[in-house]
Structures are given as structure tokens and as C-alpha cells.
Amino acid sequence: MAGAAYFSSDYPEARRRFAEAAERAGARLTSYGHPERGPNGEELAADVAWLGPEDAGRVLVSLSGTHGVEGFCGSGVQVGWFDSGLAAEQDAGTAYMAVHAINPHGFAWLRRVTEDNVDLNRNFVDFAASLPDNPGYDELAEALCPPTWDDATIAATRGVLRAYAEEHGPSGLQAAVTNGQYVHADGIFFGGTAPTWSHLTLKRIFQRHLARAERVAVIDYHTGLGPRGHGERICPAAPDAPVLGRVRDWYGEDFTCPALGTSSATEIRGFNVIGMEEALPGVELTAVALEYGTLPTEEVKLALRADNWLHLHGDMTSAKGGAIKDQIREAFYQDADDWKEMIWERALETQRLALAGLAG
Missing domain, CATH: 3.40.630.10 (Zn peptidases)
Known part of the structure; x- marks a missing residue:
């Protein structure tokens, strides 16, 4: 087989x-x-x-x-x-x-x-101890997980993330986003x-x-x-x-x-x-x-952000909700032989x- x-x-x-x-x-x-x-x-x-x-x-x-x-x-x-x-x-x-x-x-x-x-x-x-801080994520929290999700919001928040990468480098952006954060319970x-x-x-x-x-x-x-x-x-x-x-x-x-x-x-x-x-x-x-x-890293992060918005603010039974679920599935499971x-x-x-x- x-x-x-x-x-x-x-x-x-x-x-x-x-x-x-x-x-x-x-x-x-x-x-x-x-x-x-x-x-x-x-x-x-x-x-x-x-x-x-x-x-x-x-x-x-x-x-x-x-x-x-x-x-x-x-x-x-x-x-x-x-x-x-x-x-x-x-x-x-x-x-x-x-x-x-x-x-x-x-x-x-x-x-x-x-x-x-x-x-x-x-x-x-x-x-039981003091939890790790992540000032980079704190700075980007609103851009990473905005209350609205449409083409204009995606474009605007991408601009914020790219500006952060220009200042701190791509690895600095990745660390701020993915290292882990313990303050924003509704975040990624x-x-x-x-x-x-x-x-x-x-x-x-x-x-x-x-x-x-x-x-x-x-x-x-x-x-x-x-x-x-x-x-x-x-x-x-x-x-x-x-x-x-x-x-x-x-x-x-x-x-x-x-x-x-x-x-x-x-x-x-x-x-x-x-x-x-x-x-x-x-x-x-x-x-x-x-x-x-x-998929490329930026597309994977975009899928995560979209899914976070969907479960906080969206409707999973809607066409938009279904499209976001397809998006996150593709980001983590390539259904190709x-x-x-x-x-x-x-x-x-x-x-x-x-x-x-x-x-x-």
C-alpha cells in the first residue's frame, strides 16, 4: 500500500x-x-x-x-x-x-x-511562578488579531507586521509572534x-x-x-x-x-x-x-489569524467561515498524494x- x-x-x-x-x-x-x-x-x-x-x-x-x-x-x-x-x-x-x-x-x-x-x-x-513576557507580541497584538476580517483589514495589518520586520528583522517578527505569550487570552x-x-x-x-x-x-x-x-x-x-x-x-x-x-x-x-x-x-x-x-510562512500565519477571528467574532456556518476552515486545513494538511x-x-x-x- x-x-x-x-x-x-x-x-x-x-x-x-x-x-x-x-x-x-x-x-x-x-x-x-x-x-x-x-x-x-x-x-x-x-x-x-x-x-x-x-x-x-x-x-x-x-x-x-x-x-x-x-x-x-x-x-x-x-x-x-x-x-x-x-x-x-x-x-x-x-x-x-x-x-x-x-x-x-x-x-x-x-x-x-x-x-x-x-x-x-x-x-x-x-x-506558580512569574509567566514569561513577550513585549513584541504585546506591540503587535491588535494587528495580529483585529476585530474585523476583510481585505482592507488584512492589507492594513500586513503593513504593520512588515514594518515590524523591517525594524527587527524577519526572525524578530517570528519570535514576537510565535515564541509564546501569556497575556492575550484571545490571541494566537x-x-x-x-x-x-x-x-x-x-x-x-x-x-x-x-x-x-x-x-x-x-x-x-x-x-x-x-x-x-x-x-x-x-x-x-x-x-x-x-x-x-x-x-x-x-x-x-x-x-x-x-x-x-x-x-x-x-x-x-x-x-x-x-x-x-x-x-x-x-x-x-x-x-x-x-x-x-x-504553505509559505506568511500564508500559514494568515490562516491562523483568520481562524482566531472566526472563533471569536465570525460564524462557522457561513460561507466565509467555511472558506476560513478550508484555509487553515490547507495550511496544516496538504491533501495531496x-x-x-x-x-x-x-x-x-x-x-x-x-x-x-x-x-x-
């Missing part, structure tokens, strides 16, 4: 196909039900499939849907890993854990954020004021299923950044972190690190690996995000290298 065939068209189909593929492969399923419902009243859940010995010392983890609508990508890889028979490549002492749709609300509603408008990958901060890249349901559930899953592991490799699937179809292996670690040595041993020089200035991503606050490490003290954790490009094949081939290579790294 070609890799493109493993990908689904919506959340209910993705969830069903994941469960069926896992069961055919002999994996054990556990579901963590979400308190809210999908757009058609469907149940939402983060589903976990475990293949291999329960007490495995080495575990390969694949994670989909950290950013909701980006879940199509990781879900397709997870279905393919089970249905292709490739999961059998793991040795007897290694288990595979697939976490499907850790942000199921965002996946089902075609949103990057959680049900409370929180970017899950900015939500793992210490909420909002990190929240408390742990979200998905935050707590991710920690619960890691604590429950990986308590006996000694070495864990994580591949967290993302889309929307970089050249179309290219899978950038991003290690969100400090420049002197030991994990960078392991990542280099496993993947050679085919990885990037925001802290080293080698990534298309900037350094962000509150990323989910922080929560994984907190859930697994003493475990050797080697995590990368596998980030696939879709060539794109899906690139996703699958890069994922296959990365997961095989991770398995070899775990065993080595």
Missing part, C-alpha cells in the same frame, strides 16, 4: 482507522476521554496504542495532534506504521507507544489550539494561565505507560513550517544538553536545534518535552519534533533511526 493511503479526511475517520490498525497489529488500546464533543457531537479522546512487552525498557513513542489540526499528519504515520507491518521491526525488548490526537478538540474542530484557545506547545511552564500562540486538559493528559499517559522504561525516544509530528513536504527534525534543547549528543548519534547532522540557531523554528517557551521530562524523572528521554512544511508520500518516507526513516538509537 502506498503511504498516501494511510491518511484520513477528518478526525472521526482518523480515530477509527487508528484503532482498527492498532488492533490488527495486536496492540493494546487505552482511551482518555475528553470532556467536550466534536462539531458533529462525536466523542473526543486521546487514544494510546501499545505494542510490545508492558515492561519494556526501551520505548519508541509517536505523538500526533499536539497542534490539533496538524494531527492528520501524525495520525497517517501511526496508521501506516501498524498497517504496513513495519512495527514488527522493533526488537523483543522494545515497545512502541502511539499517542493519537493528544489535542483531540483541536483536531476535530480544525483548530491548532485546544478548547480554551491555548497553544499546547506553549503550555508547559511553571504557572497563547500559552494559557493553567495546565490544559491535554497537558495533564499527556503527563498522565507518560507516567502511566512509561513508568518502567529506561530509555524513551519521542517523535512528535507537526506541520506548517519550512519547505513543502520536508521533515525537519527539531531538537528543542539547550546548547549544552546531553540529549543533543544522542540526537547527533542517532540522526547524524540531519537535525536542527533552535537554541543553536540552526532551525527554521525559534526558541519557544513551554514546549511539551518539558512535561515529558517532568513525568519521567530519571529516564533517558530523546525527543525530536518532526516538522513538515506546507505527493505531500503524503514525502511525510510517510521521512517518518519511516526517522522512526527506524530512532529504533536503532534505542537499541544501540
